[in-house]
Amino acid sequence: MRRVRSPCTLVARTTRGHGGPQEVPVAHGDENPQLDERDVSMLDALFTQSPVGLHLLDTDLRVVRINTSTPSMRGVAMESMVGRPFRSAYDIVVDDDMEDAIQEVLDTGVAVRQRVVRARFKRDPSQEGHFEVSVLRLENPDGKVLGVAVTSVDVTERERARGRARVLDAVRRTVGRTLDSAVSCEELVNVVVPAFADVAIVEVVDAVIRGDEPPLAPLPANTPLLRAAYRSVAEGTPIAHPVGDVHRLPGPTPFTRCLADLRARVVSLRPDAPWLAFDPPRAEAILSAKAHTLLAAPLTLRDNVLGLISLYRAGDSPPFDEGDRRLAVELAAHTTLCIDNARRFAREHTVAATVQRHLLPRSPESQTSLETAYLSVTGADPGAWYDTIALSSARTALVVGSVSGKGLNAAATMGQLRTVVRSLSTFDLSPDELLARLYDTAAHLATERANLPLGDPMRREPLTADCVYAVHDPLTGTCTMAGAGRLAPVLVEPDGTVSIPDTPAGPALGSEADSPFAAGEFAVPDGSVLVFTSDPLLTSYLAESSRPLRQSPDYRDRPLQDLCDDIVYALPAGMGAGDAAVIVARVRSFPPEQVATWEFESDPATVALARRNTRTQLARWQIDQDTAFNTELIVSELVTNAIRYGSPPIEVRLVSDRSLTCEVRDSGSAAPHLRHARTVDEGGRGLFIASQLAQAWGTRYTTEGKTIWTEQSFPSLKRRS
Structure with missing residues (x-):
């Protein structure tokens, strides 16, 4: 093979290379080793035609030779670069401290491979580029350090x-x-x-x-x-x-x-x-x-x-x-x-909130002995609902519930359940019996949902709901309650004691549990505050650490809405009352002068006595003669039926509230039946007559017997305020 004289003066051995040390010419000079002409041709091609930037630096980091064919070096004369320090020779500013990295390679011999650096051109700082740089130390066959070789590849587009x-x-x-x-x-x-x-x-x-x-x-x-x-x-x-x-x-x-x-x-x-x-x-x-x-x-x-x-x-x-x-x-x-x-x-959310607002009562039905207020529901939980329902004998039902799910479907299901509760409450059912029937209704709705077409997303959403139904009786100072699920009220007594009444909880509506519902009764003294919420976490917080509830006696004579506002102000972030349905109720004692009660023996002669006592009491209440006459007739018929079909003792009670209530209680369990007597019949008109004279009537069952009641509206009454 023919040898030629190369235009290079230095022969270097690149360390840590692949395939062992190799001799490479690195600089121009007068004394040239004999090299294969193919090596010389390769070096010339690399420094004149390769797209990879090649830079040879001596031990003082001065430029020895560069590749001027790369895009970033085109138009640069090699003579203007050779001999200049690395830091000032190039028309670029490198973000990384490359000079320190090159010096470290020169000192240690540990190569830097494929390090990506960002650079800007001094002539146009808005031009930014990225280069993949490798640095190798150069040594001669004797191990003498001659300089470093730097390769750079423009990877701007890739980066x-x-x-x-x-x-x-x-x-x-x-x-x-x-x-x-x-x-x-x-x-x-x-x-x-x-x-x-x-x-x-x-x-x-x-x-x-x-x-x-x-x-x-x-x-x-x-x-x-x-x-x-x-x-x-x-x-x-x-x-x-x-x-x-x-x-x-x-x-x-x-x-x-x-x-x-x-x-x-x-x-x-x-x-x-x-x-x-x-x-x-x-x-x-x-x-x-x-x-x-x-x-x-x-x-x-x-x-x-x-x-x-x-x-x-x-x-x-x-x-x-x-x-x-x-x-x-x-x-x-x-x-x-x-x-x-x-x-x-x-x-x-807006539609669901709108539906919810139209389905929920706008203002609570406050009674003589029970003042109630609602905390506004923002629609964050469209399945939540509250309700207050006026019942017979000055009683009030308090209802709070929450349906699983979100959006319009939850609001619609909530409306269905609230309507059912309202309808069932007119039958004077006990709280546990009412929830048992509501449970059956929820099961029917769940079955309808499960039978929807396969593509309907509602089919995959189970229907479950929690509900608490409580009846406050001001004449006994008690509250009877039953719950489906985890809901329960918070009771704040006049002395500031805060507790959650220990009442049995039944299965959630829509669940497959077979356990029955049970009702519990607890005392609610005059001046107590009851707080019902549809969120168990909120209930627990109010019972354990809420400052406003523990200071509730201060609200005895202040607007109840002030207490509602203070409850909201005291809640920590992330636990807003607006996400739940909330009822706040304050208990007042029922005026004793507006109640009259008599107990009679099971003797036909007591009918006249019951009418006479009724007439006297209505005159004391300044009831007009027409209403008084109708009330006497109602009492007479109901007492007669109790004597004939019921069991002693027989009790008559008159309650003058927003309406006039007549109650006749006996210990019998036989259900009364409204009959339409024929012309030739001598009896069977008693309950029919009472129903015609009263605005509403019904039967309420207890463990001691039953109570038949009637209500007459007040437009014809002339009683003192």
């Missing part, structure tokens, strides 16, 4: 693609974790700044935030937009509109054009751009931020406009390019889906 992929992945992981449009917008700007942009702004059509349908493109002129999110790398930069501001986009501008043709666009920001004059506040903010490039992307879904993303780069940041524009389109698409999901949730 930009990786950076865009990281941003997109972060957006997909972070944005949309909640069903809140504003939160999703905040999550987006927090991800893209500073990773992708120096300033990020998200504006959403105001109606979309409220859950309305988005308008079709092009966006109608003067459509209100809400500034949902803003973030900038520079603190204190002036902004055109603060977050939360509702404004309209003047035009024509790149923003209005973007919302018209639904195309993302990169715009170079020049101070003399004519469109800046149409939007002075935004123009002032752009100039103050020294932004040089705008990337505007529409938030669009099926030709509907939900809003706009505006991204800016300022200062030394490189301008947006086509790859950035494509990324912005993907970011906008993901954000749009998140906002639309939140919009649909907000719409369903």
Whole structure:
């Protein structure tokens, strides 16, 4: 093989290489070793044609030879570089301290391989590049250190693609974790700044935030937009509109054009751009931020406009390019889906809250001995309900419940159960019997849901509900209660003692448990406060650590709504009373002068005595003669029936409240039957006559017997206030 003289003076051995040490010529000079001409040709090709940057440095880190064929070195004369220190020879500024890294390789011989560094060109700081750098120490065959070899590969596009992929992945992981449009917008700007942009702004059509349908493109002129999110790398930069501001986009501008043709666009920001004059506040903010490039992307879904993303780069940041524009389109698409999901949730939430408000009573039915107030329900739990129902004999039923599930279906099921409770309460059922029948109704509704078509999502949602039904009797000073599930009231006694009454809890409505319901009775002294909630956690908190309830005696003569407000103020963050149905009730003693009670023997002669006592009592209450006569007749018929068909003792009680109640109690269990007597019949008209004279009547059963009661309205009564 023919040997030639190479134009290189140094022969170096690269350490830690693959395949063992190799002799490589590294510099020009007068004394040249004899080398194979193919080696020389290879070196010349590497330093003149290779796309990989090659840089040879001596032990003082001065340039010995470079490859001038790479894009970053084109147009650079090698003579102007040779002999210059590394730190000043190149027209780039490297973020990482490469000189220290090269010196370490020179000192230790430990190579640096494929280290990615970011660099900027001194002639144009806005141009940014990424290079994959490897550094090797050079030694001669005797082990003498001759310098270092540095290779660099331009990986700018690859790193930009990786950076865009990281941003997109972060957006997909972070944005949309909640069903809140504003939160999703905040999550987006927090991800893209500073990773992708120096300033990020998200504006959403105001109606979309409220859950309305988005308008079709092009966006109608003067459509209100809400500034949902803003973030900038520079603190204190002036902004055109603060977050939360509702404004309209003047035009024509790149923003209005973007919302018209639904195309993302990169715009170079020049101070003399004519469109800046149409939007002075935004123009002032752009100039103050020294932004040089705008990337505007529409938030669009099926030709509907939900809003706009505006991204800016300022200062030394490189301008947006086509790859950035494509990324912005993907970011906008993901954000749009998140906002639309939140919009649909907000719409369903609004509808469910509206249905709930119309299904629930607007104001409680306060009685003479029981003052009640509701804490407003915000719709966060549309399956929650409360109710107060006036019962016979000055009693009041307090009902609180909660249906599983969310949205409109939960609100509709809640309305069904509340209607059933109201209907059953008219039969004067005991709390445990009422809940047993409500349990059967819930089971029927659950069966109907299970038989829905396979594609109906409601089929996969089990129907369960909790409910507590309590009846307060002011004449006995007690409360009888039964519960389905985990709900129970909090009792605050006049001395400040706070407790949860120990009453048996039955199975939740809709469950498959076979255990029966049981009712419990507890005393409720005058001045006590009862708090019913549909959230067991809230109930436990009120019973254990709530300051307002422990100070409830202070509210004896103050408006009950003050206590409701203080309960809300005292709740910790994340436990709002607005998420639950809440009834607050304060107990008052029933005026004893408005009740009259007599006990009679089972003797027909007592009928006249019962009428005489009734007449005297009604005169004392200043009842008009017509009503008094009707009441005497009712008492006469009911007492006669009790003597004939019931069992002693017989008790008659008159209660003058918002209506006049007549009660006849006996220890018999035979159910009364309303008969329509024929003309020739001598009896069978007693209960019929009572039902015609009274506004309402019914039968209430207890363990001691039964009570037949009637109620007469007050329009004809002339009693003192």
